[in-house]
Amino acid sequence: MNTGTVQIMWKEIIVGFIILYLLRGVLDVYMIKKYEKLLKLFGVIEMDTLKLEAEKHLKLCNFFSVGPWNKAIYWTYNGLCWLLATISYVEDDEYDFLAYLGKVKNEQEFEMKSFVLALYYRSKKDFNQARHYYDVYLTSKHVNNDIGVIMDSVWSGKAKSELVAESVKKFENPVLRKLFAENHIL
Numbered sequence: 496m497n498t499g500t501v502q503i504m505w506k507e508i509i510v511g512f513i514i515l516y517l518l519r520g521v522l523d524v525y526m527i528k529k530y531e532k533l534l535k536l537f538g539v540i541e542m543d544t545l546k547l548e549a550e551k552h553l554k555l556c557n558f559f560s561v562g563p564w565n566k567a568i569y570w571t572y573n574g575l576c577w578l579l580a581t582i583s584y585v586e587d588d589e590y591d592f593l594a595y596l597g598k599v600k601n602e603q604e605f606e607m608k609s610f611v612l613a614l615y616y617r618s619k620k621d622f623n624q625a626r627h628y629y630d631v632y633l634t635s636k637h638v639n640n641d642i643g644v645i646m647d648s649v650w651s652g653k654a655k656s657e658l659v660a661e662s663v664k665k666f667e668n669p670v671l672r673k674l675f676a677e678n679h680i681l
Contacts, residue, residue, distance in 0.1 A: 523568060526556055526559065529552055530552065549582070550579065556568055556572040556575060560572045573599050573601075576598045577596075579591075580592045580593075580670070581670050585670070596612060603634065606632060606638065609628045609632035611674065612625075613631075613649075614671075614675070617649070640662075641662035645675075663680055
């Protein structure tokens, strides 16, 4: 029996890990840039084409949005879910609208989901569901002050103010514009 020494090639292993890390960084940049490109194409190209491209990109982002260190990819994935939900709502497909919003990951980090669903269910007069999503919104991480101004105005029953009007103007998404109108926020 031969019990020779084993030599571990640490330099090659470290170089391999560095190459993998760099490739992953390039892939992350690609996923984010592709998402930004898709956002710019909203309203410019045919919705079916945009939806097909967004769904393909959603699958890629879903695969790589694993683990706590991929916050940028989580945001990209959730943004794609919101884009696809918007397309579905514009096409009057409320089932897909709700399905895409249901795919959002880490909803505590993505306040848009609870914001939209609270307004959506409020416009449908389903106040229990609306209140549930308002409570989810309250526990989420807040990154957009305008959403907070609007939610506070809607749920506290305060009169519409100039601050609310300014906040509403900042949102140009057709789903939000329609939900604002249905909730008498405009």
